[in-house]
């Protein structure tokens with residue numbers, strides 16, 4: 286979790302703040318990422334996610350830790366159940382790409398007090414300097430997705446992640462000011478096929494836009510094909526070579542009214 290902790294410092298969360306966390310899932314940023322500890326008992330963390338199962342896991346951990354300044358709530362970034370200017374800061378890790386970004390950022394700004402900030406740490410598009418499928422092991426593994434893209438006369442699968450420039454523009458259009466951002470890369474290992482599908486296809490939803498172009502049965506067949514390909518690729522390339530640098534952005538903007 287060192288990058289989540291680095292984000293916490295970079296974005297400027299301080300003890301005693303009232304912080305809203307979005308897309309908290311089971312609490313990777315809230316707990317291991319250090320958000321709850323940083324804010325501490327003189328502040329408050331409200332962490333929101335649409336997935337009830339994730340929130341239940343997060344709540345179990347919260348009560349084991351006894352962090353009574355942290356609470357979890359079901360909700361979506363686009364429609365936040367809070368009054369205007371309720372928080373000093375609204376932050377989140379790896380959730381923005383799942384949202385309707387313009388609506389989500391406007392809501393995040395609305396619930397932040399004047400002088401407070403909105404900050405996100407999010408994966409960004411591979412199609413910039415670091416094309417995902419240039420790694421030969423991934424080209425072989427994800428060949429069925431490439432074939433699908435070619436059948437639609439596109440040169441590569443749509444990855445649906447936005448570029449840092451597009452995210453920056455959405456921050457500005459939502460009315461956030463003093464926007465600053467920094468790019469970094471996280472080292473991601475591609476372990477056994479079932480885990481890769483769980484993490485990248487079902488979890489991160491890396492190619493969900495591409496997969497959404499085909500009917501459900503064809504999608505399931507394609508995922509099965511990816512799993513079979515994965516077994517061949519994993520027997521061919523050692524684990525040390527099955528590594529991809531994922532581009533990420535830390536971005537924040539200030540609220541002024």
Ligand SMILES: C[S@@+](CC[C@H](N)C(=O)[O-])C[C@H]1O[C@@H](n2cnc3c(N)ncnc32)[C@H](O)[C@@H]1O
Pocket residue numbers: 289307308309310311312313314315318333334335336339360361362363377378379380383384385488489
């Ligand atoms: C990859 S997980 C992020 C996990 C966590 N923040 C972390 O630090 O690892 C993405 C989360 O975003 C949530 N999500 C999806 N759509 C959302 C929305 N519209 N608003 C807020 N969260 C959303 C998902 O339920 C999921 O738990």
